[in-house]
Amino acid sequence: MDASLKPSLPAQPRAFAFHVGGRAVRRGDRDWCVRVSPAHGVEVTRVPACTAADVDAAVAAARRAFAQGIWSRLPGSERAQVLLRAAAGVRERFEELAYWETLETGKPITQARSEVLASAGYYEYAAGVARTLSGDSFNNLGEGMFGLVVREPIGVIGLITPWNFPFLILAERLPFMLAAGCTVVAKPSEFTSATTLMMAEILGEAGLPDGVFNVVTGYGLPVGQAITEHTDIDMVSFTGSVATGQRALAASASNIKKLGLELGGKSPQIVFADADLEAAADGVVYGICLNAGQCCVSGSRLVVEEGIADAFRDLLVDKFSRVRIGDPLDPATQMGAIVTEAHQNKILGYIRSGVADGARLACGGGILDGDGWFITPTLLEGVRSDMAVAREEIFGPVLTMTTFTTPDEAVAIANDSVFGLAASIWTKDLDKALDTMRRVQAGRMWINTTITGGPELPIGGSKQSGNGRETGVYGVEEYTELKSVHIALGQRTPWVQ
Ligand code: NAD
Numbered sequence: 109m110d111a112s113l114k115p116s117l118p119a120q121p122r123a124f125a126f127h128v129g130g131r132a133v134r135r136g137d138r139d140w141c142v143r144v145s146p147a148h149g150v151e152v153t154r155v156p157a158c159t160a161a162d163v164d165a166a167v168a169a170a171r172r173a174f175a176q177g178i179w180s181r182l183p184g185s186e187r188a189q190v191l192l193r194a195a196a197g198v199r200e201r202f203e204e205l206a207y208w209e210t211l212e213t214g215k216p217i218t219q220a221r222s223e224v225l226a227s228a229g230y231y232e233y234a235a236g237v238a239r240t241l242s243g244d245s246f247n248n249l250g251e252g253m254f255g256l257v258v259r260e261p262i263g264v265i266g267l268i269t270p271w272n273f274p275f276l277i278l279a280e281r282l283p284f285m286l287a288a289g290c291t292v293v294a295k296p297s298e299f300t301s302a303t304t305l306m307m308a309e310i311l312g313e314a315g316l317p318d319g320v321f322n323v324v325t326g327y328g329l330p331v332g333q334a335i336t337e338h339t340d341i342d343m344v345s346f347t348g349s350v351a352t353g354q355r356a357l358a359a360s361a362s363n364i365k366k367l368g369l370e371l372g373g374k375s376p377q378i379v380f381a382d383a384d385l386e387a388a389a390d391g392v393v394y395g396i397c398l399n400a401g402q403c404c405v406s407g408s409r410l411v412v413e414e415g416i417a418d419a420f421r422d423l424l425v426d427k428f429s430r431v432r433i434g435d436p437l438d439p440a441t442q443m444g445a446i447v448t449e450a451h452q453n454k455i456l457g458y459i460r461s462g463v464a465d466g467a468r469l470a471c472g473g474g475i476l477d478g479d480g481w482f483i484t485p486t487l488l489e490g491v492r493s494d495m496a497v498a499r500e501e502i503f504g505p506v507l508t509m510t511t512f513t514t515p516d517e518a519v520a521i522a523n524d525s526v527f528g529l530a531a532s533i534w535t536k537d538l539d540k541a542l543d544t545m546r547r548v549q550a551g552r553m554w555i556n557t558t559i560t561g562g563p564e565l566p567i568g569g570s571k572q573s574g575n576g577r578e579t580g581v582y583g584v585e586e587y588t589e590l591k592s593v594h595i596a597l598g599q600r601t602p603w604v605q
Contacts, residue, residue, distance in 0.1 A: 130318025214445030
């Protein structure tokens, strides 16, 4: 369709089946998770509310597929072919994928389109790694010994994803698991399952053998919990909040499974006085308005040098007032909806708490009239690091502003957080940029830009933002197990005399 036209709402809600063993599973009598578009207030999709027994069936299918070696023992070149065909399938269906992503998440259609197209690149990149993944050899162990380090797929992986970037987060993980030779049982968020189920179809059409990718839909309890507790799952990749990540960590003790955790953040935007202030203000506004501030890496804590703070605040207030907020199906919209009414209320509560604690509301704090849940971009100035708004993940378009006078103080404020997911630095001084980069605790950093990336570089967090890394070559290695092999050469010296 013409990308400048506004698509209509669907004539009726779309009902999806879940996906086990290469089959779409439909059952007439099942409970549903009903999704109301957060921007329009009408039902758009429904997916089955699966049970722990459904998880068992999916894990059995994934285990069977893994044990048969129909995927794990294929040459990397053949796995790569499937991933490349899947990427082509994503590109062919990108408009449809973006449409349902927008309806379920409330994110602008233009943003959803670029996320879907970017996602195809992750399948293409992982295809390359499937062909180059290798182990190591040791020829330095003396004449009588040779060593090998062999990489093997970990096995069956449980993949639990959140609602904020359903398709992109899937793309940052799934193709890397598949490139390693693993089989997968995925559980998307109960709010946003459509595009994960569509990906199962696309992978099937691309030639992925039955049972290699399974999708069980439904709520965290019982479905997510059953995955993290399951004793026949070898690893869980969990992306979501710290609180649920802690539950996943406890549940993973059942069989000591490996657990990758990609959790929340409270990422600083450090702005030095010598920065290009127009560019920095634009980046800071983008970093908190993208996805209505509902990004794990949203730049939600502005840490700005005292001498330019007032001028910088004025730039921000002006730019915030010009962000186009509203119907995400309208291609002109830049900022869409908040995921649920409950989450909107939680964000508004944080804004009130910030003001009660002594912060000043420089702009925003309002909601839009009409259907759906929208919060205007909000700036709280005069925020101290001990306030809840500076410490907790608000997950909405709310920027806190704190000032510093020395680079040491900037680093101290940036690191005064239980999170360590991401950080941005704005300065024209390369020495200052690199020195600050080295001292700030974060898994992802940006200098004179923010929230950008691609499949090549690894992503992940430190401190309570999680562990493990996704994407890049590391992203495939994460889903492999190392096996070391000593090979004796020549005559054995007898032990038994
Ligand atoms: P959430 O923790 O509520 O849910 C995440 C997933 O876990 C969902 O699929 C949910 O159904 C499932 N779940 C719920 N209870 C469970 C349980 N007991 N056991 C297993 N699974 C369970 O998070 P959310 O609200 O969907 O997403 C927002 C959070 O995700 C934010 O904190 C955000 O920072 C974080 N996030 C992190 C990253 C990252 O890469 N670090 C990326 C995106 C989002």
